[in-house]
Amino acid sequence: MLRKDLERLARIRETLRNNQLDALVLFHPDNIVMASGMLPGSTHVAAVVTADGQVLLITPWWREEFARQESWADEIWTFDWCRGFKGVEPLGAMIEKLKQGRERYGLETVGYDARMHHYSPAKLPSESFTYDEVKGQLPKLFRSAADATNVVNELKSRKTPREIEKLRLAHQVARGGVEAFYAYAGEGIREADLAAEVNY
Numbered sequence: 001m002l003r004k005d006l007e008r009l010a011r012i013r014e015t016l017r018n019n020q021l022d023a024l025v026l027f028h029p030d031n032i033v034m035a036s037g038m039l040p041g042s043t044h045v046a047a048v049v050t051a052d053g054q055v056l057l058i059t060p061w062w063r064e065e066f067a068r069q070e071s072w073a074d075e076i077w078t079f080d081w082c083r084g085f086k087g088v089e090p091l092g093a094m095i096e097k098l099k100q101g102r103e104r105y106g107l108e109t110v111g112y113d114a115r116m117h118h119y120s121p122a123k124l125p126s127e128s129f130t131y132d133e134v135k136g137q138l139p140k141l142f143r144s145a146a147d148a149t150n151v152v153n154e155l156k157s158r159k160t161p162r163e164i165e166k167l168r169l170a171h172q173v174a175r176g177g178v179e180a181f182y183a184y185a186g187e188g189i190r191e192a193d194l195a196a197e198v199n200y
Helices: 006-018 029-036 061-070 090-105 132-141 149-157 161-184 191-199
Strands: 023-026 046-050 055-060 075-079 109-112 144-147
Touching (some): 061 075
Parallel strands (some): 023 109
């Protein structure tokens, strides 16, 4: 299990209190990373963060072990999508898990990332899938379900020390790749060989 970013969770709790929300329900990969520390790497994933700092991940069953290792979620709930002939319809399964989360945590008023934005040219798996059907059910699941996109974006705009350290590490890795590119790029080198030098 990933060590929690306590400052990040404290900021989320403060934001929920200030906006009189019981929880955030998040679908966008960037937002799931912020809330749980884990990049989903799959479609049909959601994170719920409650006002007391509990983090719930909802994910297909095949990502359970990955979620346990790569997130700081307090609970991980899975559904049997694509498991033989007994698999479930994923959107309905997500809605059912959110309903169970409502009951488990006593959630009445939630905010969610109603609008998704792309920050890079390469789309992540979860970005290619629209959660409109699930989001459309949120007002029926909770007493109040509000568009909290701006709230979430404001949260993400202020990085914690731990997030800043990760950004520095990402910069070092990217810099190494660029330096390798310029060191090995030249006439006659095959694209596959150059890619190998940059990546490894």
